[in-house]
Amino acid sequence: MKLRRSERMVVISNYLINHPYQLTSLNVFAEKYETAKSSISEDISIIKKAFEEAHIGEIETVTGASGGVIFTPTISKEEAYQVASDLRDRLSESDRILPGGYIYLSDLLSTPHILNQVGRIIASHFKEKKIDAVMTVATKGVPLANAVANVLNVPFVIVRRDLKITEGSTVSVNYASGSSDRIEKMFLSKRSLKPNSNVLIVDDFLKGGGTITGMVSLLSEFDSHLVGVAVFAENQQEEKDLVDYKSLLSVAELDTKNKFIRVELGNLFEL
């Protein structure tokens, strides 16, 4: 397919956006668009500049015979702050408070453009780390893990609280369920995670941290390593037995009786 430069800009940038964190040889584009590699190289320079100016992401050029370009999605600090501030305001709506100190989040975590933005913020924060998979627990964490995995271009792994026959053999660990002070079980399908994987754990809401501690102990059962923990929102008032985590939003006050909630930006925005 022979295209003009301006058209090549469109199709090559579309390709890179759909293949983040993946090395693509310039020969692929040169052959596909029947153009000299030097022209493709100039195209990439223009795309790189545009991506940087518009804070779409970074393009890294790897030289040598097996070289090519790698696109890493980013988000500007201003945009990340704006997205989080908007979400803070949405989360502060008093009709989200449910009996028992829970907060209704499902509408936010089922809207594609919100998920995409949050995915970009979390993925950007960990962009210097090598990540092979994103792990979460069913059901609420799945869309967020999906969104982060989408930006990082890696698979996501779903831990279950119940045992489903469609998962095949599973490994289970016990964990302390924060909401009930009980010991429960969580399960992960044996073939869903390769040994020696570097894993980012993602969840929707962090209370005591029992679920996440459970997932961390699952990681060692799979001879895999924790890269980090990221949550959409945390409850500041609860004591957590977690070493380190990053939150997008933080619930500072939650008064179920008087239907009052105060939300701040999470520790992901701390300097």
Add this chain to the structure above:
Amino acid sequence: MKLRRSERMVVISNYLINHPYQLTSLNVFAEKYETAKSSISEDISIIKKAFEEAHIGEIETVTGASGGVIFTPTISKEEAYQVASDLRDRLSESDRILPGGYIYLSDLLSTPHILNQVGRIIASHFKEKKIDAVMTVATKGVPLANAVANVLNVPFVIVRRDLKITEGSTVSVNYASGSSDRIEKMFLSKRSLKPNSNVLIVDDFLKGGGTITGMVSLLSEFDSHLVGVAVFAENQQEEKDLVDYKSLLSVAELDTKNKFIRVELGNLFEL
């Protein structure tokens, strides 16, 4: 931000790709990139041509004061066929067969680039219909619904088989669980679906159709309308009590004892 044409190509096409099915006024781009609306209009023509040639999608121009452009993602028949054929081969691996006639799908439905491609195929099939939300049932259907909703740029709605306190008030219906011939309950949070919504139902695997029939009856509880049903794979051998559905893949033979599975392309590819 003042950019050259070739750079504008990159940032405008990126914007359109991230805002599918959404009307955007050309003034938005003209102001943002400090350029005459006539130049933006020419930019759009070039992007439209490139999108069509590379089968990225269609750009429709709406004229008039409240006009603008709408991007609709598509996929070429050849690419859709190639994606489905590759997935058919993956699904035909005999070690996917689990006891009880189940098939292990989790690895395919947790890989972002597969989900994105399948999402584009399903969304393209229904692109002429007005869709307000995508509905699925927890947990397995969630990533696929997320992917389709992402392409259609609408929220997705998760029906649950258990009752979670974090969902607030729910509506429940009974359904016949195909796998166990039992009557079970499914629940949908009251605030998760607006009345009068046009809904596409998506699920991972179709056996008897009981779960989907349950979701259809939930739709009437929410005064909403069924647009269509799409599944990743169906079991051809099972009789279904469903009026109409589209499948990407179809399991023609499944012999658990001899570990044999034969998969064909689904009825989405029938003429």
